[in-house]
Amino acid sequence: xxxxxxxxxxxxxxxxxxxxxxxxxxxxxxxxxxxxxxxxxxxxxxxxxxxxxxxxxxxxxxxxxxxxxxxxxxxxxxxxxxxxxxxxxxxxxxxxxxxxxxxxxxxxxxxxxxxxxxxxxxxxxxxxxxxxxxxxxxxxxxxxxxxxxxxxxxxxxxxxxxxxxxxxxxxxxxxxxxxxxxxxxxxxxxxxxxxx
Amino acid sequence: xxxxxxxxxxxxxxxxxxxxxxxxxxxxxxxxxxxxxxxxxxxxxxxxxxxxxxxxxxxxxxxxxxxxxxxxxxxxxxxxxxxxxxxxxxxxxxxxxxxxxxxxxxxxxxxxxxxxxxxxxxxxxxxxxxxxxxxxxxxxxxxxxxxxxxxxxxxxxxxxxxxxxxxxxxxxx
Numbered sequence: 001x002x003x004x005x006x007x008x009x010x011x012x013x014x015x016x017x018x019x020x021x022x023x024x025x026x027x028x029x030x031x032x033x034x035x036x037x038x039x040x041x042x043x044x045x046x047x048x049x050x051x052x053x054x055x056x057x058x059x060x061x062x063x064x065x066x067x068x069x070x071x072x073x074x075x076x077x078x079x080x081x082x083x084x085x086x087x088x089x090x091x092x093x094x095x096x097x098x099x100x101x102x103x104x105x106x107x108x109x110x111x112x113x114x115x116x117x118x119x120x121x122x123x124x125x126x127x128x129x130x131x132x133x134x135x136x137x138x139x140x141x142x143x144x145x146x147x148x149x150x151x152x153x154x155x156x157x158x159x160x161x162x163x164x165x166x167x168x169x170x171x172x173x174x175x176x177x178x179x180x181x182x183x184x185x186x187x188x189x190x191x192x193x194x195x196x
Numbered sequence: 197x198x199x200x201x202x203x204x205x206x207x208x209x210x211x212x213x214x215x216x217x218x219x220x221x222x223x224x225x226x227x228x229x230x231x232x233x234x235x236x237x238x239x240x241x242x243x244x245x246x247x248x249x250x251x252x253x254x255x256x257x258x259x260x261x262x263x264x265x266x267x268x269x270x271x272x273x274x275x276x277x278x279x280x281x282x283x284x285x286x287x288x289x290x291x292x293x294x295x296x297x298x299x300x301x302x303x304x305x306x307x308x309x310x311x312x313x314x315x316x317x318x319x320x321x322x323x324x325x326x327x328x329x330x331x332x333x334x335x336x337x338x339x340x341x342x343x344x345x346x347x348x349x350x351x352x353x354x355x356x357x358x359x360x361x362x363x364x365x366x367x368x369x
Contacts, residue, residue, distance in 0.1 A: 037261035046264050105260070113259035114252060127252055130245075134253040153250050154257050158217065174215075181211050181246070188245060 020073055021064035028057055031074060034155070035081050041150050042085050044105040052088065056081045071164055078155075078165045082147060089143065107135040137187040138180075145180040148173055205232055205239045214246055 021027060035056050039049035059080050067076055111128045138146055144166075151162045159177075163170045205213075209229045216226055233240045 033262065033265050036265050037258060040261045040264060041257050049264075105264075110256050110260045113256045113263060115255050115259070130249045131252050131256055134249050138253075152215070154254050156254070159215070177215060178208060178211050181214065182207060184249070185207070185210075185242070185246065188242070188249070 019064055019067055019069075021060060021067055024057065024061055027060070027073070031077050032057070034074070035077055038078065038081055038150065038155060039085065040105065041154050042147060043089065046105060048088070052081065052084050055084055059084070072161075075161055075164050078151070079167075082165060085147070086143070107132050110135065133187050134184065137184045140183055140187075141180050145176045145183075148176045149180040152177060204236060205229055205243075210239070210243060210246070213243060214250070 032053060036049055036053040039052045039056075040046065043049060043052070056077060060077055063080075067073075111131055114124070114127050114131060116124070138149060141149060148162055148166065151157045151165060152159070157165070159170050159173050162168075163173050166173065168176075209232075213226060213229050213233070216223070220226070233243055
């Protein structure tokens with residue numbers, strides 16, 4: 001006796017995929033902006049960040065069956081996003097296009113978005129200088145340090161969550177943050193040393 | 197236990213203060229570092245500067261990302277090429293028009309000139325055949341003309357035996 005043929009129409013009814021990732025519209029609406037921000041700050045290219053954001057959700061959709069729910073959806077998505085960034089930034093093509101790209105983010109563009117808490121021109125100038133200093137410091141970090149720095153200080157994630165995303169022990173995450181902050185401190189103190 | 201003021205916060209202590217979440221800020225593990233900050237102007241100034249810079253970076257990056265996210269959202273719906281791409285297309289179109297404008301007169305001239313070519317070729321070949329015939333006629337006339345005396349063939353020296361003997365005698369002498 002032959003068994004009935006499995007068709008694509010019969011599969012969902014036989015094995016319903018009831019995961020939070022099935023509702024892609026809600027997923028995108030909830031996390032797209034956050035994933036885009038992470039991509040943008042990490043690779044500093046608007047068009048590329050958009051492409052990678054789309055790719056993140058495409059990959060998430062394709063691999064949704066493998067989501068076991070042992071971590072938050074945001075953590076899982078961030079992990080996919082981080083893998084995409086790693087894949088992309090390791091190519092020479094990325095390094096070339098980063099140099100010539102028109103959509104590369106410049107610190108001057110970001111400076112326009114400094115919150116104007118103090119209206120005095122001096123305060124605004126100091127704020128711009130501070131931002132430029134951090135911007136340059138982050139650019140000097142290694143890929144891992146930059147990722148962890150972004151996850152901690154832009155995404156404001158806890159160390160345990162960063163450890164889950166990067167698949168590193170918390171102590172390693174902390175070490176990377178110490179080193180990143182050492183670079184930042186060195187840049188902060190350099191103008192003072194020069195003035196002395 | 198208070199941290200002596202003669203020693204400043206170590207890098208790790210300062211980092212722990214910066215990395216501490218708001219709810220962890222008052223934890224007992226960080227209390228000595230907080231005590232030190234209250235009494236050390238140098239450490240507190242550096243801590244404040246670092247914290248402010250990081251906050252500024254977060255706010256500016258988040259705001260810029262929000263702006264960049266909403267701006268391309270409009271562009272994403274549109275598949276129109278970018279203005280730069282359009283200007284490139286315009287340049288190429290202008291270059292193509294110029295190339296056609298330059299090449300057109302030449303092609304038109306070529307179309308007009310080929311018509312008389314067969315007639316001209318025919319006349320040229322006719323003239324050539326005529327001149328060839330005249331040349332051949334001239335050669336035939338020259339050949340049929342009387343040969344000058346100087347051009348007459350010499351007498352065969354073997355035909356006269358006396359002549360040969362005299363020549364042998366000359367060699368002997």
